[in-house]
Amino acid sequence: xxxxxxxxxxxxxxxxxxxxxxxxxxxGFDFVEVSDHYHPWLFSHGHSGYVWSMLAAMAxxxxxxxxxxxxxxxxxxxxxxxxxxxxxTTALLSDGRFTLGLGSGExxxxxxxxxxxxxxxxxxxxxxxxxxxxxxxWNGGYHSYEGKHLDLEDARVFxxxxxxxxxxxAAGGERAASLAADLGDGLFATEPDPGLVGTYREAGGxxxxxxxxxxxxxxxxxxxxxxxxxxxxxxxxxxKVQAELPNPINFEAATETVRxxxxxxxxGYGPDPERHLAAVRGFADAGFDHLCLxxxxxxxxxxxxxxxxxxxxPVRALGD
Numbered sequence: 212x213x214x215x216x217x218x219x220x221x222x223x224x225x226x227x228x229x230x231x232x233x234x235x236x237x238x239g240f241d242f243v244e245v246s247d248h249y250h251p252w253l254f255s256h257g258h259s260g261y262v263w264s265m266l267a268a269m270a271x272x273x274x275x276x277x278x279x280x281x282x283x284x285x286x287x288x289x290x291x292x293x294x295x296x297x298x299x300t301t302a303l304l305s306d307g308r309f310t311l312g313l314g315s316g317e318x319x320x321x322x323x324x325x326x327x328x329x330x331x332x333x334x335x336x337x338x339x340x341x342x343x344x345x346x347x348x349w350n351g352g353y354h355s356y357e358g359k360h361l362d363l364e365d366a367r368v369f370x371x372x373x374x375x376x377x378x379x380x381a382a383g384g385e386r387a388a389s390l391a392a393d394l395g396d397g398l399f400a401t402e403p404d405p406g407l408v409g410t411y412r413e414a415g416g417x418x419x420x421x422x423x424x425x426x427x428x429x430x431x432x433x434x435x436x437x438x439x440x441x442x443x444x445x446x447x448x449x450x451k452v453q454a455e456l457p458n459p460i461n462f463e464a465a466t467e468t469v470r471x472x473x474x475x476x477x478x479g480y481g482p483d484p485e486r487h488l489a490a491v492r493g494f495a496d497a498g499f500d501h502l503c504l505x506x507x508x509x510x511x512x513x514x515x516x517x518x519x520x521x522x523x524x525p526v527r528a529l530g531d
Contacts, residue, residue: 212495212530214523215242215503217281217423218265221251222442223511225260225268231511232269235276238515239523242277243269244312244423244503249288249320252445253466254459263297270305278309281423281503282381282399284316286334288324291341292366295348302372312399312421313342314381317454319462331454335386336360342378342394349375379421383450385410392416400499401446408498422499424491425478427507428514432481436471438509439478444469447477478507484521491522495529502526 216235218228232243247262262280269278278301285294294311302309315334322328329337340358347354348368356363380391381399388410391398397418398411408420425446429435444466445453456462474480479490494502504522506514 212527213241213277213419213501214526215244215277215279215421215501216240216518217503217505218243218245219442219505219507220245220260220262220265221248221253221256221258224258225265228260228265229268229272232276232278233272234512234515236273238519240276240518242279242310242501242503244279244281244421245269247280247283247320249323250459252319252453252459252462254463255441256459263301266301266309267304270301270308273305273308276308278305279379279421280310280312281421282312282314282379284314284321285341285345286316286337286361287321287326287328288316291344291361292348292363292368294341295345296368298345298376299349299368299371302374302376303370307372307374309376310379310397311345311376312379312381313338313395314399315387315454318457319453319459322457328455328457333360335390338380339390339394342380345378346375377418379419382407382411388416389414397421397501401450403493403497403499405497419501420499421501421503422494422497423503423505424494425505425507426487426490426514427474427478427480428482428487428517429480429508429510430482430513435480435482435508436474436478439474439480439507440469440471443478443505443507444474447473474507480508482517484517484525487522488525491526492529500530 285291377396379397380395382388392414399421427435427439479487
């Protein structure tokens with residue numbers, strides 16, 4: 212069992228995100244994930260730093276902890292040729308500690324370049340082509356590619372690591388899980404759904420299974436749930452909503468009616484470690500072996516101490 216920490220780049224500025232990565236390594240986490248967004252989910256979040264700059268700083272400030280995007284969309288805002296170059300450079304700077312998480316994205320971040328927002332079927336076709344292009348460029352040499360949606364003209368990534376980063380593909384349904392098995396080196400999910408794991412395995416996937424576990428630590432339940440609602444109420448809207456709304460202010464409006472009770476159903480929260488372990492266990496029981504813990508609580512340092520003192524041993528024991 213590998214245990215990671217989700218760096219919430221929408222809720223904290225770039226310097227704080229890098230400091231949290233350093234703190235996560237000191238706390239004993241195996242890896243950190245950071246989202247690749249142009250906008251925050253909610254206008255009230257107030258942050259959304261450039262992921263590749265933050266990863267470069269993390270690579271220099273840390274020694275052993277794994278680094279990952281959770282996740283990058285390589286089909287509209289960023290051409291896969293640019294993602295291939297950025298990921299290769301990050302792998303070099305981190306001495307091979309980088310994992311490239313990829314997904315088909317959200318309108319929230321991709322519409323900003325004015326190229327429209329295709330339907331889910333087209334996005335999955337584009338993601339397939341993007342992964343082909345990335346792997347092609349990681350093979351070295353000059354390459355061109357003519358796809359149905361994406362093209363590449365006479366391109367080469369000059370600085371390549373000895374071993375290419377693993378590509379972990381995000382899935383919210385069976386079609387994406389099959390795509391992850393076909394073209395990826397692992398699966399990434401945000402729900403403890405054994406059906407996704409089963410689809411991935413049945414389609415031939417043999418890689419690691421990453422799951423984001425929603426937690427909210429605070430010294431009392433009320434503070435934890437209040438913070439969870441303030442920070443993560445967008446997460447209970449479901450992927451069909453999350454993928455389609457165009458701006459943070461839309462998510463503010465769409466989540467006005469989310470209650471703290473709704474957050475209690477989705478999160479491990481408060482000071483009781485058993486409640487947090489129950490949330491973690493849900494992902495472990497579904498088959499996930501790389502558990503990335505999210506803290507939606509109000510005190511990052513308090514969560515790190517809570518993990519060190521209460522969660523680390525029991526969470527790792529789930530993999531025994």
